[in-house]
Amino acid sequence: MTTQIEFSGVNKHYGAYHALKDINLSIDQGSFVALVGPSGCGKSTLLRSLAGLEKITGGDISIAGEVVTKLPPRKRDVAMVFQSYALYPHMTVEENLTYSLRVHGVAKAERKKAAAEVATTTGLTGLLHRYPRELSGGQRQRVAMSRAIIRNPKAFLFDEPLSNLDAALRVHMRKEIRALHDRLGATSVYVTHDQIEAMTMADHVVVLRAGAIEQQGHPLDLYDKPANKFVAGFIGSPAMNFLPATVIEGGAVTIDLGAGPIGLSIPVAAPVGARILLGIRPEHLTLTAPGEGRFDAPVAFTESTGSTTFVTTATTPEMMVVETGRRMVASGDRVGLAFADTSVHVFDAETERRL
Secondary structure, three states: OOEEEEEEEEEEEEOOEEEEEEEEEEEEOOOEEEEEOOOOOOHHHHHHHHHOOOOOOEEEEEEOOEEOOOOOHHHOOEEEEOOOOOOOOOOOHHHHHHHHHHHOOOOHHHHHHHHHHHHHHHOOHHHOOOOHHHOOHHHHHHHHHHHHHOOOOOEEEEEOOOOOOOHHHHHHHHHHHHHHHHHHOOOEEEEEOOHHHHHHHOOEEEEEEOOEEEEEEOHHHHHHOOOEHHHHHHOOOOOOEEEEEEEEOOOEEEEEEOOEEEEEOOOOOOOOOOEEEEEEOHHHOEEEOOOOOOEEEEEEEEEEOOOOEEEEEOOOOOOEEEEEOOOOOOOOOEEEEEOOHHHOEEEEOOOOEEO
């Protein structure tokens, strides 16, 4: 596929603070890429650097084969959709949509035609003569997206566009954004702190921490083979469980629980005596009767969503979360925990890298 956006050794400093650290990232034409990570990881700074709203302090950024590092935002031919919508309150929906066309001298008849076409695509046909104050949050976000679409840019940039919406509307809008991306065949870069949004919407997920890329790839690749403990704990909800363990003779490990060590036959590429972390996702744990699993633990509390119950056990030194069906257990009950060897992820306890 053709590369549409390229970051080559991009760095960004705010004084002594190193916000972006040697970012190398290629984004294919027509792909939907999510930049995800905790607050302050650099994802919005990376997006704003792509848009030209931030000046990078090292490296280069290319769009459609052209180096745009020193170009101002208006010459980069990208459209940005902000969290705050950024609509002009004194303009109607149609005027908001066509503002950029008017600035570029497009005739009024052509502007109205373009607005009508985009409104049909995004479901705004009956709202063109309303003002932003007369719209719901979801409608305002549609206007913000339509204003980006009407320009037919080389890339769409989304900076946490759904964080101001309620939970149900967020789910609906992320489907709309993805469907719109598919219809347009666009290149989209989407910033979010919500890993569920990233997993469900993107073709390619980039996980950032402290200004650096920790891992990137297809969402399921990150889920199934996280490169380190950070990615393993960040991707997936509820998060992966971690248990400290030690490598022993014969290609086995002992899990270091408060109740005493428990043996486990899992081949590990580490020397005898090495300290490791075992990662187990909540859906890979099974509740059993006491004594019938790998080990027993008391139930700390439960959370039910209706179809699924999340059981948190008071395992020491780490609490464990088990995802199960509508199984009823109560705080204080003692349960067994079982899991298959093949479901265990192994990380070096010191470097936290996958083994």
